[in-house]
Amino acid sequence: MNVEVADFLKEHEAELLENWVDAMKKGGDDRSLSVISDEFFQDISKEFIEVAVSNIIDSESGFNQKVERFTEKVVRIGWELAFLMDGLSTLKGLILGLMRKEKDYSSEETVELITEIDRWVAPMTKQIVESYSNNWEKIVSLQKVALQELSAPLIPVFEKISVMPLVGTIDTERARLIMENLLSGVVKHRSEVVLIDITGVPVVDTMVAHHIIQAADAVRLVGSRCMLVGIRPEIAQTIVNLGIHLNQITTTSTLQKGIEKALEFTNRKIVALKEGSD
Template identity: 60%
Template sequence: MNKNIVNYIQENRDEILASWIEKMKEKSDERALRVVSDQVFVGTSREFIELVISNMNDHENYNEKLNDFAEKTVRLAWPLSFVQDGLRVFVQIVFEGMQEKGIINNDNQMDIIFDFDNWISPLRNELVNMYSTTWERTVSLQKIALQELSAPLIPVFEGISVMPLVGTIDTERAKQIMENLLNGVVKHRSEVVLIDITGVPVVDTMVAHHIIQAADAVRLVGAKCMLVGIRPEIAQTIVNLGIDLNQFTTKNTLKKGIEAALELTNKKIVNLEE
């Protein structure tokens, strides 16, 4: 690494940071700024500059710092283009500052440009790779979490579980519902499962088919299935489509469904006298 570059950056670190923050605020779109406070933006910007500098003289801890920074920028929803622009602006600020102080002249300009390129290109590639890897991992974890939360089986009493469904049910989600349902029935030793469709906006033939399949699967593992939350408009749609739900016990509310489930499991709720 060119000693002139290293010495200039270390001696002018604060000025470089202040100039970098000012230029990046001018260049950045709202996505990079609206989700964080000025304090967080300045702190993360300082961390970015420190990361770039550490690449010059602290290779031992560099990868760990790079990984931490990539995770932070992903959490802050900073676009990769913003991070890449930041690296370019940093080089521009350093290069122009060195020119103003006469460190770069006609005799050594090409050599320093070559040194800059040898330093920045690997850093840019590593930053892009780490950022992309972190983003993919984050999206994957979010997808798994959303899938798990999209169809939970919740034990409410001993032997009684509820699966509340919210939103549109497509084929992929139906598979997740089936998997969660069967695993949950076995795990919680459920005798009665209530599938609550209060939050399902539309029940068409495909949705009804998925629900019937789920009910059949529940019966195969030794539990009873009940469909609750049937609103009047959903009931009318089911009738108009000619969907047969005779194999279900159906209730219009979750409360009535739980009351029926308690009867099926020989339980009841009693008020204690004071």
């Protein structure tokens, strides 16, 4: 790049950092600024300016590595790509303003200077966008896996009795995960009765009911009994209106009633202790 611009960036890095922080605090996105403390914002801003300057002094591979580390960090703290693009635009304006303040450029020289600054920022913009997208996809993928692992656990509550609480909507992919966790959990915990709790499922349509019936059938095939609990009045009405038959599945309105019935199936019951008994 232009030697004059390169020398200016290296010599005025500290001043650019100070001006950039002030400018972004005044005109930046409040959401991106609110997710971190002022001290951390100062640190991450310093790293941003250092990454920008490294586009001059580092090799291409070294610069790319710094951009990758920086964007991975800002994705994790919640900075949006638009905020980074605004930051680059602000940085270009600050460089141009400071350079024109130090030297009286003619109109032609100013146009050349703007072109040179744009030429310097262009590869940096491209690399940040690519790196941001890659890191974002990576984090979203990891979060999806984590949510799937937590979304349908089979929990043993008594000997031979387990509960699977379902929360949120159930699509085909999640239904597959529910089936896998259900069957592996039944074998692992040696469950004789499994309660599928749909208290947290907002809508039960034909597809959801079909998946539940399939799960119950699969549980029976491995030698256990399946119960459907947490059926609210509106859900019961929907099931009737849809003409869905749950004849082969024991149902209750609450988890408590379901556990009581599950204990009966395993020849047990909950009894109240007499006062004063040990």
